[in-house]
Amino acid sequence: xxxxxxxxxxxxxxxxxxxxxxxxxxxxxxxxxxxxxxxxxxxxxxxxxxxxxxxxxxxxxxxxxxxxxxxxxxxxxxxxxxxxxxxxxxxxxxxxxxxxxxxxxxxxxxxxxxxx
Amino acid sequence: xxxxxxxxxxxxxxxxxxxxxxxxxxxxxxxxxxxxxxxxxxxxxxxxxxxxxxxxxxxxxxxxxxxxxxxxxxxxxxxxxxxxxxxxxxxxxxxxxxxxxxxxxxxxxxxxxx
Numbered sequence: 144x145x146x147x148x149x150x151x152x153x154x155x156x157x158x159x160x161x162x163x164x165x166x167x168x169x170x171x172x173x174x175x176x177x178x179x180x181x182x183x184x185x186x187x188x189x190x191x192x193x194x195x196x197x198x199x200x201x202x203x204x205x206x207x208x209x210x211x212x213x214x215x216x217x218x219x220x221x222x223x224x225x226x227x228x229x230x231x232x233x234x235x236x237x238x239x240x241x242x243x244x245x246x247x248x249x250x251x252x253x254x255x256x257x258x259x
Numbered sequence: 260x261x262x263x264x265x266x267x268x269x270x271x272x273x274x275x276x277x278x279x280x281x282x283x284x285x286x287x288x289x290x291x292x293x294x295x296x297x298x299x300x301x302x303x304x305x306x307x308x309x310x311x312x313x314x315x316x317x318x319x320x321x322x323x324x325x326x327x328x329x330x331x332x333x334x335x336x337x338x339x340x341x342x343x344x345x346x347x348x349x350x351x352x353x354x355x356x357x358x359x360x361x362x363x364x365x366x367x368x369x370x371x372x373x
Contacts, residue, residue: 146302147302176361183365183366184365184366185349185351185363185364185365185366186303186349186363187363188360188361188362191359198359199358199359199360201360234302234303236303244291244353244355244356244359245291245310245355247293247305247308248305248361249305250295250302250303250304251302252300252301252302253302
């Protein structure tokens with residue numbers, strides 16, 4: 144299967160701990176996106192990379208959140224000093240095309256974070 | 260900023276009947292519109308998109324959607340529903356050229372009963 148993969152699929156942590164999630168996009172996709180989805184809601188945009196450059200960040204992305212895509216391939220999303228409100232599904236998507244606005248994004252299965 | 264509304268939390272249809280899942284949007288530029296489906300324990304799967312051109316867009320699994328600019332709507336339709344179509348459906352919009360963020364609706368749960 145050559146779709147978007149995310150690791151881990153589930154993460155349970157205690158409040159105040161740091162967590163890191165990994166996303167491997169579809170091979171050769173130049174754009175990578177992170178979203179957060181809470182129960183009963185649609186995904187909310189967090190941030191977006193074109194190759195290794197982080198081009199957009201949502202106001203939802205507080206200072207405790209940081210994302211990287213060091214070689215323009217996989218990406219990591221780190222949450223420092225987790226809070227119970229961070230509990231959500233974190234989704235990664237990737238796309239390939241000439242314009243981000245028209246690209247189709249392909250989503251991974253998500254990482255479900257539970258903060259106790 | 261762009262927004263999208265899915266006015267129905269839940270849609271129930273009988274197998275073999277036509278289905279419609281509603282979506283309306285608000286943008287200040289040009290709308291680029293998308294439909295995704297989410298099955299339990301799986302990621303969102305792309306169904307179809309409208310960027311420009313023909314207002315009727317055909318997508319995966321027999322789904323189609325009609326872009327209606329005057330009503331700012333992009334309803335998802337299928338002529339004959341299958342039990343396997345039961346899932347959570349999300350409409351999303353981008354506001355071109357103002358930003359590349361994709362704004363999702365809250366989702367509509369479709370249940371197709373045999």
